Amino acid sequence: MKRTGLSVLAAVVTAIGCIPCAAAERRAERVVVGSKGFTEGIVLGEILAATARHAGLEAVHRQALGGTQIVFKALERGEIDCYVEYSGTLTAEILRDEPVASAELLAQALAARGIAVGAELGFDNTYGLAMRRDMAERLGIRTIGDLAARSADPEVADLVFGFSDEFVQRTDGWPAVKAAYGLRQVPRVLDHALAYRGIDSGSLHVTDLYATDPEPQLHDLVLLADDRRAFREYRAMILHRADLAERAPGFVTALTSLAGTIDGSRMAAMNAAVRLEGRSEAAVAVDFLRDARGWDVAVAPADGLPRLAADLVRATGQHLLLVFVSLLAAIVVGVPAGIVAERMPALGRWILGLAGIIQTIPSMAVLVFMVPLLGLGWRPAALALFLYSLLPIVRGTASGLDSIPAHLREAALALGLTPWERLRLVELPMASRSILAGIKTAAVINVGTATIGGLIGAGGYGEAILSGIRLADPTRLMEGAVPAALLALGLQGAFDLLERWLVPAGLRTPRG
Amino acid sequence: MIVVRDVSKSFGGHLVLRPTTLEFPRGRTTVLIGPSGCGKSTLLRIIVGLVSPDSGSVTIDGETLTPATALALRRRLGYVIQDGGLFPHLSGRDNVALLARQLGRDAGWIRSRVAELADLVRLPTAALDRPPGAISGGQRQRLGIMRALMLDPAVVLLDEPLGALDPLVRYDLQEDLRRIFRDLGKTVVLVTHDMGEAGFFGDDVVLLGGGAVVQRGTLDDLITAPADESVRRFIMAHRLPGVATEGGGA
Numbered sequence: 144m145k146r147t148g149l150s151v152l153a154a155v156v157t158a159i160g161c162i163p164c165a166a167a168e169r170r171a172e173r174v175v176v177g178s179k180g181f182t183e184g185i186v187l188g189e190i191l192a193a194t195a196r197h198a199g200l201e202a203v204h205r206q207a208l209g210g211t212q213i214v215f216k217a218l219e220r221g222e223i224d225c226y227v228e229y230s231g232t233l234t235a236e237i238l239r240d241e242p243v244a245s246a247e248l249l250a251q252a253l254a255a256r257g258i259a260v261g262a263e264l265g266f267d268n269t270y271g272l273a274m275r276r277d278m279a280e281r282l283g284i285r286t287i288g289d290l291a292a293r294s295a296d297p298e299v300a301d302l303v304f305g306f307s308d309e310f311v312q313r314t315d316g317w318p319a320v321k322a323a324y325g326l327r328q329v330p331r332v333l334d335h336a337l338a339y340r341g342i343d344s345g346s347l348h349v350t351d352l353y354a355t356d357p358e359p360q361l362h363d364l365v366l367l368a369d370d371r372r373a374f375r376e377y378r379a380m381i382l383h384r385a386d387l388a389e390r391a392p393g394f395v396t397a398l399t400s401l402a403g404t405i406d407g408s409r410m411a412a413m414n415a416a417v418r419l420e421g422r423s424e425a426a427v428a429v430d431f432l433r434d435a436r437g438w439d440v441a442v443a444p445a446d447g448l449p450r451l452a453a454d455l456v457r458a459t460g461q462h463l464l465l466v467f468v469s470l471l472a473a474i475v476v477g478v479p480a481g482i483v484a485e486r487m488p489a490l491g492r493w494i495l496g497l498a499g500i501i502q503t504i505p506s507m508a509v510l511v512f513m514v515p516l517l518g519l520g521w522r523p524a525a526l527a528l529f530l531y532s533l534l535p536i537v538r539g540t541a542s543g544l545d546s547i548p549a550h551l552r553e554a555a556l557a558l559g560l561t562p563w564e565r566l567r568l569v570e571l572p573m574a575s576r577s578i579l580a581g582i583k584t585a586a587v588i589n590v591g592t593a594t595i596g597g598l599i600g601a602g603g604y605g606e607a608i609l610s611g612i613r614l615a616d617p618t619r620l621m622e623g624a625v626p627a628a629l630l631a632l633g634l635q636g637a638f639d640l641l642e643r644w645l646v647p648a649g650l651r652t653p654r655g
Numbered sequence: 656m657i658v659v660r661d662v663s664k665s666f667g668g669h670l671v672l673r674p675t676t677l678e679f680p681r682g683r684t685t686v687l688i689g690p691s692g693c694g695k696s697t698l699l700r701i702i703v704g705l706v707s708p709d710s711g712s713v714t715i716d717g718e719t720l721t722p723a724t725a726l727a728l729r730r731r732l733g734y735v736i737q738d739g740g741l742f743p744h745l746s747g748r749d750n751v752a753l754l755a756r757q758l759g760r761d762a763g764w765i766r767s768r769v770a771e772l773a774d775l776v777r778l779p780t781a782a783l784d785r786p787p788g789a790i791s792g793g794q795r796q797r798l799g800i801m802r803a804l805m806l807d808p809a810v811v812l813l814d815e816p817l818g819a820l821d822p823l824v825r826y827d828l829q830e831d832l833r834r835i836f837r838d839l840g841k842t843v844v845l846v847t848h849d850m851g852e853a854g855f856f857g858d859d860v861v862l863l864g865g866g867a868v869v870q871r872g873t874l875d876d877l878i879t880a881p882a883d884e885s886v887r888r889f890i891m892a893h894r895l896p897g898v899a900t901e902g903g904g905a
Contacts, residue, residue, distance in 0.1 A: 554740035557703050558754050558802070559730035568753065572744040647744035649786030
């Protein structure tokens with residue numbers, strides 16, 4: 144009975160795993176559009192995707208893939224066909240070690256990677272520093288230069304700067320401004336969308352923003368003039384795979400026709416429509432194309448309840464795939480590792496130590512390692528989850544085996560069982576409760592951690608959570624957080640049932 | 656017949672068993688007795704192959720115990736420990752049948768053999784299908800004996816098998832065990848620290864002390880002609896009826 148139980152479990156897991164696989168198998172004439180994890184990137188991604196549909200292609204938008212490096216690498220590897228990048232980001236960040244001073248050199252450097260430069264959309268989304276209007280007026284600060292010149296004033300010196308991580312790290316971001324103006328403040332690092340909350344509550348005074356951000360009006364911020372021209376130009380341009388011209392010539396033509404169609408105020412208005420009015424990026428993109436190009440493209444998924452249901456089903460499938468694939472792999476590796484750890488305590492200390500160290504690596508860091516090796520999608524996310532699952536499973540196995548009384552081990556030995564029979568018939572069943580507890584812990588942690596999958600296009604509940612954070616939209620956030628919490632609870636319950644089924648009755652009766 | 660020749664063992668520099676030579680005759684029950692730490696359990700565990708001796712050899716029915724022969728020899732031995740040593744995740748029946756199933760014995764044969772043994776050790780059938788944690792200590796020990804006898808071994812080794820039982824249960828089991836061993840003609844080695852039990856079972860009592868054999872004989876021999884003062888004191892400590900307790904007589 145136990146054996147049938149396990150095979151049923153395996154079949155269910157396989158079936159769940161196959162839902163997204165089957166969807167990915169269909170490989171018709173389609174293009175894959177990418178985008179970075181902020182509203183403007185996603186709107187532009189939706190515009191490219193809708194353009195592809197207008198050109199008669201099937202379009203997949205792997206949206207909000209995360210930071211610049213992840214999306215550019217994906218294009219370089221051909222995992223996505225196109226996305227919108229900014230000139231300053233290309234020259235100062237992605238290709239900063241290469242000679243890209245002129246447009247020709249830039250095109251050459253990209254061509255060497257199989258990437259072609261497409262149309263420039265017509266706006267410059269440069270960085271800027273913004274400050275609360277009331278405070279700026281009271282202190283008489285209108286430019287970034289004023290911030291530096293007045294730094295002797297204690298009120299100015301005490302201003303709190305809060306910047307996005309990317310802005311602080313990028314050589315063309317905070318380091319450039321700091322050097323150009325000689326600013327000495329030490330900025331706090333936080334999510335761009337959360338910075339506005341800080342501004343509203345008064346705990347932050349100066350933040351970075353993009354020229355096309357709609358927030359300055361809403362939060363009553365004033366953009367400080369960049370009087371020393373520390374920031375570069377960030378002209379939005381389409382990058383696509385060079386071979387796209389052969390694979391989908393109609394699409395490339397359509398993309399070219401987008402040149403100069405979006406100026407700064409139009410982009411800001413589209414950002415505002417999503418961020419402030421709560422419209423979907425897809426709907427905004429479709430409206431834009433109708434308006435600017437006269438194209439009538441249907442919004443792919445309908446808004447409202449059907450979209451919610453469809454999203455939920457898709458996200459649940461993806462989330463379960465991540466959790467179960469990683470968990471199965473962790474069981475296959477972790478249980479034997481736990482056995483080895485218990486058999487050879489000297490080696491066991493190393494195994495448990497290593498699993499413990501892996502546990503402390505932040506999930507973002509693991510993804511940064513994995514994406515270049517495994518590309519985008521569920522594989523790197525599943526690998527990260529697999530690594531996190533190891534410790535509880537290895538520890539559960541090792542401690543379960545370790546707690547078997549010596550006289551029972553000897554009884555098994557004296558009976559004349561072979562080492563393999565002792566392990567299989569006596570020791571593992573006796574440790575089953577502890578092993579299962581380790582697996583349960585790993586599974587529940589996995590459900591929570593799998594939300595990182597949203598960062599690299601693995602889907603799952605993380606997508607809704609991340610876009611909820613990005614849009615400061617609690618409803619959207621709940622669309623991911625609530626099912627994730629329910630799934631964690633459900634799994635916990637399922638494991639309790641599984642324990643009744645798999646753990647022998649004699650181990651469940653209270654001892655004594 | 657079991658032959659132990661010049662077997663010695665030390666743990667962590669402490670000599671637990673001095674070089675010892677003993678024979679355990681076929682079809683008879685030999686009792687190893689002595690105070691705690693005298694080496695009696697170590698000697699038994701060496702015979703089962705749970706402990707490997709520092710020197711000397713063990714031969715069971717002509718076959719010498721080595722790492723290579725240990726597995727096959729163990730399958731021809733029955734080994735019983737305190738409280739039965741049953742695996743808590745298996746029912747009583749599955750405990751008894753575990754090795755037979757591994758060896759591919761026929762399911763019908765296993766079923767009738769278990770029933771026969773339950774009859775022999777007077778175990779209620781209901782106790783067979785419950786987990787060991789849900790039955791009494793005496794029933795657990797009866798199952799432990801069934802497991803040891805399952806494949807009808809010529810040799811049965813018991814390490815303080817009845818030590819954890821209350822006196823009445825223990826009395827019943829002693830009676831049953833002696834009957835079983837006599838009826839089946841097993842070669843039995845039983846370790847105990849209880850003089851009364853030793854006399855009840857033993858055709859032959861071996862008294863160990865300080866890791867060496869001090870005296871071998873019947874219980875009467877030990878009582879009437881103790882080899883030395885340590886034997887006399889060990890017997891006296893049991894306050895056996897009719898044996899003087901201090902200063903005297905015997």
